[in-house]
Amino acid sequence: MNHPYWIVKLVSSLLVFVTGTIQAELTVDSDFEGGSGMVSEIDPEKQIIRIEPTDHPGKGWRCWWYVKIEGFQSDSKLTVNVGNAPWATPDRAHFRFDDEKTWQHSETGIREEKQISYTIPTISRQKILYVAWGPPFVPSDAEKLVNAVSQQHENATAFELCKTREGRSTPALLISAPKSPDMKARDVIWIQARQHAWESGSSWVAKGAIDWLVSDDSKATKLRKRAEIIVVPIMDIDNVARGAGGKSQKPQDHNRDWSDKPHWNSVRAAQAQILEADQDGKLALFIDLHNPGANDRFPYFYTPPKESLSPLGGKNLGRFLADAKTEITGPLKFTGRAVESGAKYDPEAWTAISKNWVSHHTTDHVVAVTLETSWNTPSSTAENYETVGRQLMIAVERYLRIDPRSK
Ligand SMILES: [Zn+2]
Incomplete structure (x- = not known):
């Protein structure tokens, strides 16, 4: 059954409002040294983020991505979906929480055509998560x-x-x-x-x-x-x-x-x-x-x-x-x-x-x-x-x- 557009819009706005009152907004940032990631979708309800490497015309292959994520649900899972060429989609992503020094491999991502989804377990004491194509070195x-x-x-x-x-x-x-x-x-x-x-x-x-x-x-x-x-x-x-x-x-x-x-x-x-x-x-x-x-x-x-x-x-x-x-x-x-x-x-x-x-x-x-x-x-x-x-x-x-x- 199809609901009218305004009902869908109202319900999703209410969901954002309700979840927003108990936790921070889910955000993605790439405005830092070595950062790259153009956001195509953020789904706070399902805890899914969709990105592509930022386009830098004339500056080489569009394959590297490295984002900072905040406002995710604790003790849960976050999905980072990346699109584009094989060069942008390693089998496993790298991630690191803010107070950790070591970069970790994610589980093997799940591929669907040109997309890949990486699932990252989120830990309660952590507020900031970095996810990248490979271990960054800037x-x-x-x-x-x-x-x-x-x-x-x-x-x-x-x-x-x-x-x-x-x-x-x-x-x-x-x-x-x-x-x-x-x-x-x-x-x-x-x-x-x-x-x-x-x-x-x-x-x-x-x-x-x-x-x-x-x-x-x-x-x-x-x-x-x-x-x-x-x-x-x-x-x-x-x-x-x-x-x-x-x-x-x-x-x-x-x-x-x-x-x-x-x-x-x-x-x-x-x-x-x-x-x-x-x-x-x-x-x-x-x-x-x-x-x-x-x-x-x-x-x-x-x-x-x-x-x-x-x-x-x-x-x-x-x-x-x-x-x-x-x-x-x-x-x-x-x-x-x-x-x-x-x-x-x-x-x-x-x-x-x-x-x-x-x-x-x-x-x-x-x-x-x-x-x-x-x-x-x-x-x-x-x-x-x-x-x-x-x-x-x-x-x-x-x-x-x-x-x-x-x-
Ligand atoms: Zn080379």
Whole structure:
């Protein structure tokens, strides 16, 4: 039976009024650092919120979302429904209540065509809930991380890689023990994350790397003595700050900007420091951290095309991949899969991909790779991303036990 429109309207208004008298209004906010979420519906009665990632024309894929929710019913359940492409709908969302530090995975969401619904249990003492595509890691997190590590560890120094085109700071960290007088030139290792703003997991991999590098682990101590390690947790600060996807942004995304005339300041600054290290013959490794496609369930590496490498470069790459397989053992496990991304992968812009540019512009022995850490598995949590970062650095320590310059 169909009720007249005004009766439906009156009843729903009364419901809002009645529930409104006993609890706060259900609200969704994305107006904060890294926030994204365009609300299409809020149903206070059923405790359902429907959102899509905020549209930022020209700023890359519309896939990242991160919202703050208040006024939900306590000791109940809240449903967050997200629409749009597969990139916007991981099998599980991440959530965190205001007074908790750790991001948690939701239960597996329920898909219906292009939508997915995540159910979040609400706890009575909590008033504010954050829900996101993945564990957020925003510019202020990068700033806090590099400053805290720099203050607490004498082997770490925070620095600003550059100011972005929009005037924001790009935090970076140099980790290295004081050089002893008898020591010859040390290896430089360049690690960067988040050329694609939505790939938040890659910043957590970088954080895991940093935390291990400054730890008391005897292998970390050895690595700090023999190498200078530079880590940039976020390359595309501006898009991470505004909550945009960044991938395929205009005029080109950061990972298609590695030409002789880069558009983005962080790419230009990274290139200059990398070339400087290489002039002294010190550059040994370049690792670019990313997250792959939704169906890539195991981490893997992209490598420069084999024919572009010297015999020594090819041998070193094989040795590095073997060491990575030995050490990156899970829960997010590197099974040994390596994919070349050359002319066949991107005929127009393959030379402007970071690791290809680095490989092409530096000494034969340098290994330059991209690590893609899976984001759409039950193990794809901040904690496990950090484990990948730690294991990656243990692999680096293993790799550098043999001088990469020796033929
Ligand atoms: Zn990427």
